[in-house]
Amino acid sequence: MPSPRGSRERRSARPEFASLLSQRGPGAPDSPSRRRESAGSAPPPLPEEDCMRLNPSFVGIALSSLLAVDLWASKRLGVCAGEASAWGSARPLLKVVEVSGHGIPWLLGTFYGLCQSDSSAAREVLLNLFFALVLDLVLVAVVKGIVKRPRPTHNKMDMFVTVSVDKYSFPSGHATRAALVCRFVLHHLVLAIPLRVLVVLWVLIVGISRVMLGRHNVTDVLFGLFLGYVLYSVVEYCWLSPLNAPALFALWSH
Numbered sequence: 001m002p003s004p005r006g007s008r009e010r011r012s013a014r015p016e017f018a019s020l021l022s023q024r025g026p027g028a029p030d031s032p033s034r035r036r037e038s039a040g041s042a043p044p045p046l047p048e049e050d051c052m053r054l055n056p057s058f059v060g061i062a063l064s065s066l067l068a069v070d071l072w073a074s075k076r077l078g079v080c081a082g083e084a085s086a087w088g089s090a091r092p093l094l095k096v097v098e099v100s101g102h103g104i105p106w107l108l109g110t111f112y113g114l115c116q117s118d119s120s121a122a123r124e125v126l127l128n129l130f131f132a133l134v135l136d137l138v139l140v141a142v143v144k145g146i147v148k149r150p151r152p153t154h155n156k157m158d159m160f161v162t163v164s165v166d167k168y169s170f171p172s173g174h175a176t177r178a179a180l181v182c183r184f185v186l187h188h189l190v191l192a193i194p195l196r197v198l199v200v201l202w203v204l205i206v207g208i209s210r211v212m213l214g215r216h217n218v219t220d221v222l223f224g225l226f227l228g229y230v231l232y233s234v235v236e237y238c239w240l241s242p243l244n245a246p247a248l249f250a251l252w253s254h
């Protein structure tokens with residue numbers, strides 16, 4: 001008969017640990033009853049799948065803990081999530097930062113520059129920036145559509161032009177774009193040091209503002225920055241030039 005203490009422990013087990021407890025049935029290899037049963041004889045070897053099963057549980061627990069910390073920190077940092085929030089008066093300023101990292105101004109600005117440019121070197125850089133921005137939009141939309149992580153509950157959905165997948169928050173499209181554009185600009189434009197520092201600061205401000213506005217959890221922004229950083233390497237690898245994409249460049253030659 002189970003002792004009252006044992007049943008109390010089972011009742012109060014936290015759901016995060018349920019997967020671990022459920023693996024320890026009466027026949028589980030390391031349960032006390034099993035050890036008593038097999039006393040005196042050599043313990044049977046552990047089936048491989050039983051050894052493997054513990055790992056996903058630990059990974060699961062680590063992930064749930066990370067997500068719990070993420071949700072808690074994001075809620076605490078969402079100080080501009082509404083006008084009535086702790087730093088609500090800074091919200092209009094952060095919304096300007098939001099527009100500075102939005103896809104539309106970047107796409108339109110790059111396209112305009114492309115139409116106006118009269119040097120083939122500038123056209124090559126701008127065409128690749130345009131290609132990078134489109135690739136970024138597609139990649140973020142695909143990941144958002146697969147992961148389907150909802151935006152934080154404290155987010156007010158009053159963003160400047162969004163598409164359907166933008167109801168999801170992982171990863172942050174603004175963070176991805178900011179990291180991508182930052183690497184692109186630092187690599188292809190000759191800028192004075194103060195301007196280079198400003199570009200890096202802009203990325204950090206865009207990232208932090210996404211959490212402060214309540215748009216994203218911290219992990220959405222961190223992953224977005226990582227994705228944008230990596231995406232730039234992909235763009236460099238697939239760099240379009242008059243040699244490998246002559247038809248594309250013929251379109252823009254005057």
Ligand SMILES: CC(C)=CCC/C(C)=C/CC/C(C)=C/COP(=O)(O)O
Pocket residue numbers: 102103104137159160161162163166168169171172173174175210215
């Ligand atoms: C040409 C075309 C389809 C442009 C779409 C531009 C557009 C609406 C981009 C969405 C930008 C946006 C609101 C991203 C969401 O950023 P998060 O940081 O909130 O993920």
